[in-house]
Amino acid sequence: MQISTSNILYQLHLPLVNGTSNTSYSRYWRDSIVLSSRRRCSQMATATAIVDEIHKLESEREKPRFRWVEVGYDITETQKQAISQLPPKMTKRCKAVMKQIICFSPQKGELSDMLAAWVRIMKPERADWLLVLKHLRILNHPLYIQVAEAALEEITFEANTRDYTKIIHHYGKQNQLEDAEKVLLSMRERGFVCDQITLTTMIHIYSKADKLNLAKQTFEELKLLEQPLDKRSFGAMIMAYVRAGFPEEGEKILKEMDAKDIYAGSEVYKALLRAYSMVGNAEGAQRVFDAIQLAAITPDEKLCGLLINAYLMAGQSREAQIAFDNMRRAGIEPSDKCIALALSAYEKENRLNSALELLIDLEKDNVMVGKEASKILAAWLKRLGVVEEVEIVLREYTEKEVNR
Numbered sequence: 011m012q013i014s015t016s017n018i019l020y021q022l023h024l025p026l027v028n029g030t031s032n033t034s035y036s037r038y039w040r041d042s043i044v045l046s047s048r049r050r051c052s053q054m055a056t057a058t059a060i061v062d063e064i065h066k067l068e069s070e071r072e073k074p075r076f077r078w079v080e081v082g083y084d085i086t087e088t089q090k091q092a093i094s095q096l097p098p099k100m101t102k103r104c105k106a107v108m109k110q111i112i113c114f115s116p117q118k119g120e121l122s123d124m125l126a127a128w129v130r131i132m133k134p135e136r137a138d139w140l141l142v143l144k145h146l147r148i149l150n151h152p153l154y155i156q157v158a159e160a161a162l163e164e165i166t167f168e169a170n171t172r173d174y175t176k177i178i179h180h181y182g183k184q185n186q187l188e189d190a191e192k193v194l195l196s197m198r199e200r201g202f203v204c205d206q207i208t209l210t211t212m213i214h215i216y217s218k219a220d221k222l223n224l225a226k227q228t229f230e231e232l233k234l235l236e237q238p239l240d241k242r243s244f245g246a247m248i249m250a251y252v253r254a255g256f257p258e259e260g261e262k263i264l265k266e267m268d269a270k271d272i273y274a275g276s277e278v279y280k281a282l283l284r285a286y287s288m289v290g291n292a293e294g295a296q297r298v299f300d301a302i303q304l305a306a307i308t309p310d311e312k313l314c315g316l317l318i319n320a321y322l323m324a325g326q327s328r329e330a331q332i333a334f335d336n337m338r339r340a341g342i343e344p345s346d347k348c349i350a351l352a353l354s355a356y357e358k359e360n361r362l363n364s365a366l367e368l369l370i371d372l373e374k375d376n377v378m379v380g381k382e383a384s385k386i387l388a389a390w391l392k393r394l395g396v397v398e399e400v401e402i403v404l405r406e407y408t409e410k411e412v413n414r
Contacts, residue, residue: 077119078127081109089113092149103132104141111146111153121153125160136168155180159193171197175208182215190215206235210243217250225250241267245278257285257294264301273305280313287316290323311337311345318351322358330355344372346380353386362394 081093092112096105107128114121128134139161146154158177161167174197181190194212197204209232216225229247232239244267251260260282267274279302286294299317302309314337321330334352337344344352349372356365365387369379379387 078110078124078131080106081113085113095149096145100141100145101138103128103134104138104145106132107134107142108145111142111151111157114153121156122160125157125164129164129166134166136166139164139167162196169200169202171202171205171208174202175205175211178208178215179211182211182218185218187215187219187221204231206232206237206240206243209235210246213243213246213250217246217253220254222250222254222256238270239272241272241274244272245274248274248278249281252281252285255285257282257291260285261294261298264298268301268304273307276302276307279305279307280316283313283316283320287320287323290320290325292320292324292326292329295320309337309340309342311342311348314342315345315348315351318348318355322351322355325358327355327358343375343377346382349377349379349383350386353383353390357386357390362390362396365390 085093089112093109096108100108107125110124110128114124118124143154143158143161146157155177158173158180162169162173162177167173174193177193178190178197181187181193190212194204194208197208209228212228213225213232216222216228225247229243229250232243244263248260248263251257251263264274264278264282279298283295283298283302286292286298295317299309299313302313314333318330318333318337321327321333331352334344334348334355337348349368352368353365356362356368369387372379
């Protein structure tokens with residue numbers, strides 16, 4: 011049904027009050043015009059709203075309504091393959107909706123209408139919803155998240171806080187901050203209380219999106235919860251500070267954790283150490299490295315390499331060499347990156363003989379020099395113009411070792 015806005019306005023229009031030439035009626039005339047104008051504006055707004063609502067209803071009528079029709083054989087090979095992968099023990103009602111989802115297209119109607127028809131016809135329980143969502147996730151189906159969000163509004167799904175958190179986490183992995191915030195807002199509006207897991211997830215999302223202030227606000231909200239914070243919550247805020255370029259603030263939280271005998275995960279320590287290492291803050295890197303050992307985490311070649319790099323970036327070549335030697339004494343086999351850093355430290359002090367002795371010692375331990383270390387050594391020798399001489403020395407040394 012089509013209705014013209016102008017027709018409605020015409021029907022709602024009221025005539026103006028007739029004027030008079032008498033001066034005694036001039037004020038009445040002016041007030042009447044103002045009142046009438048206001049009425050006409052109000053009537054115009056009302057008429058426009060009515061027309062918009064009518065057009066909205068008409069557009070909704072034009073949308074195709076979903077008709078539940080059993081999936082037949084007129085489907086694509088890809089759809090047949092996906093249906094064949096459904097577990098044999100899956101209940102009939104779950105298989106029925108899975109087939110509809112796999113073969114769904116916008117031309118058939120709205121996804122929400124299809125799910126509503128499933129609820130109305132087959133009356134699923136929460137276990138059915140969870141099974142469907144599980145297999146959609148396994149299939150990595152593009153409609154998984156839409157089905158999950160639609161389920162939140164269904165009474166038969168019996169949504170809880172964790173269901174919302176899973177969707178928020180999904181959006182976080184996709185770096186979809188606005189979508190995650192919409193789900194969080196919907197969760198609050200429906201009366202669900204955000205717990206530690208939900209808020210920690212939001213801190214991770216804000217951290218990845220470079221929203222440090224929002225991460226800090228969420229962390230403060232976390233502290234107001236009755237239960238004590240765990241290492242994941244602390245770690246999420248530390249990572250937020252690290253990503254924002256404030257490792258010192260992250261280290262403060264680390265000290266707060268130490269006071270409570272809570273230790274962060276190795277990835278958090280590594281992130282802090284890397285942050286100090288990349289800017290050449292040797293003191294900060296050493297503090298974090300010491301904290302790693304106090305947390306009973308055994309340093310590996312990557313952590314040692316970050317410490318060596320911190321000293322090298324700070325211009326403390328001797329300390330870098332000492333850190334490399336300590337790593338070897340601890341029985342940690344140096345990576346090619348660590349060897350390259352050690353050679354760079356020797357190069358800064360023009361200690362070629364010490365560098366050659368290091369290479370010989372590594373060869374004794376069956377540690378081969380890789381591409382990065384070889385490149386640094388070759389460039390150093392080329393600048394010195396002693397490539398041939400070094401090759402002779404190394405060859406003679408190798409022959410002596412073989413003849414022993």
